[in-house]
Amino acid sequence: MSAYQPDEFEGVPTDAAADLAGVPDAFQRLWTPHRLVYIQHGQQPDEHTCPFCRAPEMSDEQSLIVARGEHAFVLLNLYPYNSGHLLVCPYRHVATYDEATPEEIAEIGELTQIAMRVVKQVSKCDGFNIGMNQGRIAGAGIAEHLHQHIVPRWALDSNFFPIIAGTKALPRLLGEVRQEIAEAWPASA
Numbered sequence: 424m425s426a427y428q429p430d431e432f433e434g435v436p437t438d439a440a441a442d443l444a445g446v447p448d449a450f451q452r453l454w455t456p457h458r459l460v461y462i463q464h465g466q467q468p469d470e471h472t473c474p475f476c477r478a479p480e481m482s483d484e485q486s487l488i489v490a491r492g493e494h495a496f497v498l499l500n501l502y503p504y505n506s507g508h509l510l511v512c513p514y515r516h517v518a519t520y521d522e523a524t525p526e527e528i529a530e531i532g533e534l535t536q537i538a539m540r541v542v543k544q545v546s547k548c549d550g551f552n553i554g555m556n557q558g559r560i561a562g563a564g565i566a567e568h569l570h571q572h573i574v575p576r577w578a579l580d581s582n583f584f585p586i587i588a589g590t591k592a593l594p595r596l597l598g599e600v601r602q603e604i605a606e607a608w609p610a611s612a
């Protein structure tokens with residue numbers, strides 16, 4: 424799949440996916456997207472085109488950022504597995520965990536804990552998947568810029584959609600979810 428655009432949006436201006444932060448995967452989504460994007464595969468960005476480097480330069484609303492720390496920041500994944508799927512990224516363009524500084528490691532850990540508390544509070548999820556895919560072979564969509572996934576899970580969130588149609592049903596718009604998480608984020612963090 425080199426590009427995906429529903430027929431009903433033909434002729435509508437779209438943004439390139441590379442302009443926005445997120446980790447693409449093979450799923451298409453059943454929703455009115457936050458922004459229409461072409462999902463482009465096979466391109467690894469450098470520092471100038473990297474969506475995780477560019478996100479902090481935009482407004483929180485544009486970039487889907489929910490919190491900014493000193494060394495790292497938290498944003499909604501543009502390609503979520505579930506509503507409230509967050510990514511924690513260092514500001515620096517480093518590819519793997521062992522390249523991160525002690526300060527970055529510490530703050531990624533702190534932000535991950537806060538993100539779990541906030542997402543639990545606003546979404547009443549039953550569990551989380553948390554982890555980092557290191558390198559393309561391990562499944563990293565944007566392999567060149569380290570990012571930790573925080574994926575909330577609900578007891579009933581698995582259904583047949585992903586299996587039969589390569590599609591996930593996402594009930595809520597990203598902008599709405601971003602605002603809810605950003606508002607619940609503790610001010611001192």
Ligand SMILES: [Zn+2]
Nearest residue numbers: 473476516568
């Ligand atoms: Zn980057």
